Amino acid sequence: MLYLDHAATSPVRPEVLEAMRPYLTGVFGNPSSHHTAGEAAARALDDARARVARALGMRTSDVVFTGGGTEANNLAVKGIVLAALEAGRRRLVTSPIEHESILESAEYLRRFHAVEVTVLPVDSRGRIAPDDLASAIGDDTALVSIGHANNEIGTVQDVAALASVTRAARVPLHLDAVQSTGWLPLRDLGGDAVSIAGHKLGAPKGIGALAVRGRVPVEPLLHGGGQERGRRSGTENVAGAVALATALDLAERERDVVAARVGTATTHFISRVLAGVPEARLTGDAVHRLPGTASFTFVGTSGEAVLLELERRGVISSSGSACAAGSDEPSHVLLACGVPPEVAQTSVRFSFGREPLPADAPERLAALVAESVRAARG
Numbered sequence: 001m002l003y004l005d006h007a008a009t010s011p012v013r014p015e016v017l018e019a020m021r022p023y024l025t026g027v028f029g030n031p032s033s034h035h036t037a038g039e040a041a042a043r044a045l046d047d048a049r050a051r052v053a054r055a056l057g058m059r060t061s062d063v064v065f066t067g068g069g070t071e072a073n074n075l076a077v078k079g080i081v082l083a084a085l086e087a088g089r090r091r092l093v094t095s096p097i098e099h100e101s102i103l104e105s106a107e108y109l110r111r112f113h114a115v116e117v118t119v120l121p122v123d124s125r126g127r128i129a130p131d132d133l134a135s136a137i138g139d140d141t142a143l144v145s146i147g148h149a150n151n152e153i154g155t156v157q158d159v160a161a162l163a164s165v166t167r168a169a170r171v172p173l174h175l176d177a178v179q180s181t182g183w184l185p186l187r188d189l190g191g192d193a194v195s196i197a198g199h200k201l202g203a204p205k206g207i208g209a210l211a212v213r214g215r216v217p218v219e220p221l222l223h224g225g226g227q228e229r230g231r232r233s234g235t236e237n238v239a240g241a242v243a244l245a246t247a248l249d250l251a252e253r254e255r256d257v258v259a260a261r262v263g264t265a266t267t268h269f270i271s272r273v274l275a276g277v278p279e280a281r282l283t284g285d286a287v288h289r290l291p292g293t294a295s296f297t298f299v300g301t302s303g304e305a306v307l308l309e310l311e312r313r314g315v316i317s318s319s320g321s322a323c324a325a326g327s328d329e330p331s332h333v334l335l336a337c338g339v340p341p342e343v344a345q346t347s348v349r350f351s352f353g354r355e356p357l358p359a360d361a362p363e364r365l366a367a368l369v370a371e372s373v374r375a376a377r378g
Helices: 014-023 036-056 069-087 100-113 130-136 159-169 238-276 303-312 332-336 361-377
Strands: 063-066 091-094 116-119 141-147 173-176 193-197 208-212 280-282 293-298 347-351
Touching: 014 238, 036 063, 036 193, 036 208, 036 238, 063 069, 063 238, 069 091, 069 100, 069 141, 069 173, 069 193, 069 208, 091 100, 100 116, 100 141, 130 159, 141 159, 159 173, 238 280, 238 293, 238 361, 303 347, 303 361
Parallel strands: 091 116, 091 141, 141 173, 173 193
Antiparallel strands: 063 208, 193 208, 280 293, 293 347
């Protein structure tokens, strides 16, 4: 089997498993407990927090450990907007191609807290124009929430330009970096809040983090023991935090070499698919994209039929976001980019991991894609 669904999740790295093992066995104390076992766990948690903060270009005190990327996004969007309501700032600005955790948080705020939600347009590649963002921001804007890189089509936003707009307007910018972490530099992006998730990096599922600059108030969504400086109550997942920090350290150390290698292979794969499959279309931005993501539409098929044919040939991929799997609706990302619904239903996403592949893998994979599309078309 060739696993090409790393945008959904990645396997736990051996180094990460070894790093977290002591905190599942011998060092098992509650980090809030004031005894030797608890203090050992607290030191590990503090160290993990400092390592995550360093990778994100934030202060150690800015980092809040969460149960994953979805919780981190919920805490950013709901927490920052709710904290701003008392000051009269009731507007959230986002885009139509965001992860469901952003869009559904926005809908929750609209329905239950009368928050005005402004949805920016995107072009056919999924990019946001800075001028459109500037026009959407006003004195009532509490937060701008944008994905650094899209989880379905891999398009990378011009974050520097967008951050320049929010900085000039003195509006906090939240960046969903769940997909871009480990592939793109995250330091000095200009975001006031950044979400990440461990299972995209080689850490286990169930651990993530939100880093929020200290000047940005956040209303907690979970109440109880006041852990994480009162921003996220609940006994901390020490082993998960160590795993996240270790996976992030490894990814940052390897990033330039791995991104270049995987990007070259993915570009070659894209060109072979476009040349070898009639009516294949690349979705997203051909230039400003994640190194390992390639998403296509194959007119005259269904995406699900192509996926089944690929799996019969030993290739595992997906039709888009794992969080929307099982939905009969076409991708909201592709629809926002102007793709007709009947074409959006034919989409297939391939997302490569960090491990090296044989030199001929792009050609062999493209040939399997061509076979699978022909079979799906009957």
